[in-house]
Amino acid sequence: AWVRGLARRGRLGAGPRAGRSGMILWDVSTGALRDAVLAQLAALPKGLVTDLRAAEFDGWSYNLRCEPEAPDKLHLCVALPKGAEPKGAAEAAVKALGSGVCAQAPAVPQGFSVALVVDLSKAPSDDEGRQQFARRVGSVRSAIAGAPLREALEALAAGGGAGTQAMGVAYRPGEKYFIKRGADSVTVVFPMAFKDANDGVIARTFLKEFSEARRAQALGAAPGVSWAPPESPPLELDGTDAPRGGAGANGGYVSFVLFQRHVGTPAKIEAAAWHLATFYGFVSYHIKCSKGHMHTRMRKRVQALVGALERSQIDYNPAKRGDKPKPKNLLHIE
Known part of the structure; x- marks a missing residue:
């Protein structure tokens, strides 16, 4: 429930620290x-x-x-x-x-x-x-990592063009995201892969709620966001070498759709390129936070149960009840 609530309140934005929603926003400058x-x-x-x-x-x-x-x-x-x-x-x-x-x-x-x-x-x-x-x-990292995205977004801001097949961009060892240009939009698809199976489970919950948060009225002008389960990759990935389910995308697929209104100024292009280039790190950070929060809650719950058990013990005092005390250290002889 905490993961769902955090995802519902979150949104991508610019800034050097956590936003008003409490979600981390990577600073563009190291x-x-x-x-x-x-x-x-x-x-x-x-x-x-x-x-x-x-x-x-x-x-x-x-x-x-x-x-x-x-x-x-x-x-x-x-x-x-x-x-x-x-x-x-x-x-x-x-x-x-x-x-x-x-x-x-x-x-x-x-x-x-x-x-x-x-x-x-x-x-x-x-x-x-x-x-x-x-x-x-x-901000040299933003300049380098965001270069393929910046090129596609600048072309979109200039008027778009003919649609192209999705292009894979390696951003982590053995992992890619895919950029597909359309006549009036750019779609960016992330196959989310996690080494830890538990991280994949949390990621699916987080990303599903993250995509549903886009439906909120306050985020009506934000880029479109959709999530697909590992067994149903988006159609934009047809004809590419994108992983299909299993360990290659155990967190599912996240797609962002940007239109000209989202890249109308150079500042918007830079912000979009940076947030998309660091999206995997954004998700990974909040998964680790979720696991840490759940572990803390479990430890506190166990401590509360142990305390309740300790308080429930009854001190036995035979003198108060009138019982004869049991003899101690007596040698029993048949």
Whole structure:
């Protein structure tokens, strides 16, 4: 019941912390990268010797490095999950950060997928401008992970076009979501797979209620959301290599349908691309929260039952009842 209630109140939105519904909303900017950039900007022109390594959910990791001989050049390397590197990842990052501010590094270090060089001398001098600059650098994950979605949504905002077959985009090792362009819409389908069978059970309940929450009057302008059980994949997946039921989609299939009104501005496109690219992490987080909540409730219930049993014990006092006390330590001889 708690999972159903949480799903009914939830909705995708933008923001760096939990929304009014209490559901987590992933921040588009990585805090560790943002803080490191601000610290480096504050130390210019001398700069700081920086070698920051940070990891994020879904297997993403970063290396932010600044050498003493060039304090205004920030080297940013990004490692993506194996097999989940989108085509043109580096180009998408350069485009999002700005070609005048960012460029591809001459070589990509071993173990990383993208290497960039950020020119800190191009950052604004005022505090607010520097905050926005650091936030933009910290949003490199959104630029890379959302590139395939951004391309489809920008085409939709420009007027759509002819429909295409669903295209698979790898975003986790061995897992894909699918983008299908229509004449006036874009459909994004997620086969939800979980290693733990219990997570799959909770996910089915959560996602079913999540899709039904879309029917609320307050969410009438939101993108369409539908959920299909593992044994009934959506028709948009016909002709693709999407998993069919079983362990490949034990949480079912979630489909989002976006129209031009949902991508009317660049800000809407960025928000939609980011929320869709991190949807699996959004669901996984709330499944873990659900399990933690249920475990806590069960422990409290067990403690309450143990306390009730302890209070129900009757202290036996033979002196008060007039019973003769039983002899102790007597040797019985036949």
